[in-house]
Structures are given as C-alpha cells and as structure tokens.
Amino acid sequence: DQQVKQNSPSLSVQEGRISILNCDYTNSMFDYFLWYKKYPAEGPTFLISISSIKDKNEDGRFTVFLNKSAKHLSLHIVPSQPGDSAVYFCAASAGYSGNTPLVFGKGTRLSVIA
C-alpha cells in the first residue's frame, strides 16, 4: 500500500512557465515532508522541506505548499528552466528526528522545454 503517491509519472512545461508537481499521502502520522531532485546517474539532491506546522515554505524559485486536511502537497517552480529537467521525488516522515525513516513516492519526471 503506497503511503506517498505521485500520480503523474511525467510533466512537460515550457521554459519560463510555472511547474507544479503534486504529491498525496495517506498516513496521517506524517508531519514532515521533503522534495528531492534527481538527475540520471546521480544521487537525489535535497530541494526543500516543510513541516506540518506550516502551509508554505519558499526557497528561491521553489515553493512547497502543504494542505494537511487534503493530505496533499505540491512543489511550484517559477520560472522553470531547462536545468530543472529531472525526476522529482516527494518524501514524508512521521517525526523530525534523524532516525525517522523517509517514505518516498515513485517520482515525477519533469521536462522543461526551451
């Protein structure tokens, strides 16, 4: 049973436009959420996180929104750039400590077209 779902396997966006990547979760114990970006043949790289006490967190072009009642989060990238083309993973954990395992979604492949 998938606890973290990324229902869109792929997404294409034109350069300069907004990219919106979505993630849903089923476990109501999850209270910390992270987004990772992965290029081919490299390890995932941390992008941005959000805890359940917030509904929005921004870092430059990246903003994560959390809707706890809907168990839904989204990553907005504005403006999208060709270098943003990668696979994006949503992850969640129940707790904030270092030994709390992360549960990952299956990823969404973003293609930014010039």
Place this chain on the structure above:
Amino acid sequence: DAGITQSPRHKVTETGTPVTLRCHQTENHRYMYWYRQDPGHGLRLIHYSYGVKDTDKGEVSDGYSVSRSKTEDFLLTLESATSSQTSVYFCAISEFGQGDGYEQYFGPGTRLTVT
C-alpha cells in the same frame, strides 16, 4: 556535498555470490541509510543505522544485511545475490537542516547487476 562516497560504483556479479557495497562518509554523521531505486518503485529503504553497531530494518530488508563498526563506514551485504537485487543502491546520511527537521543527503549510487 555531504562527503559521501560509495564503492564500487558499478558491479556485475553472478547469482548466488556474496556482494558487499561500501558507503563512506567523512563528516561524522550519526545516521546512515541504504536505499534501492527501481523503475516504478522510487526509493525504498533497506536498512539504516543510528550509531556504531546500531542498525534497524527498513521496508525491503529481506536478503540484505548491514554492519557499522566505525562511524564513517556503513556496509551493505547481499549474502547470496539474486536477479531481483539488480538495482541502483544509494547510501544517505541525515543532518539537521535549516528547516524544521533532518534532511537526508545521498551518495552517487552503486549500479549492481546480478546475472
């Protein structure tokens, strides 16, 4: 860069042979993790460690064992490799980030093929 290296980066082995993958970190992180990534499955946790000689199982631990005798090294062993263990293996560490909790940082990965 979280100072994580993995070795080997690529390995081809035969079914039934033992295989050990090594993860090495240079920054004295307490928490270390092993994941596998497969098409259609995302990243799945195999085992993790919260200190020297302290380890626990993850979601897909069957067929794998781990050891951590030094802070800097976390070893993943496939006692008898099977074709279903063909995958890309990632090691990760976690550290408290600028946000509200721990963030995990990943190594470059090991591509393992079991023939």
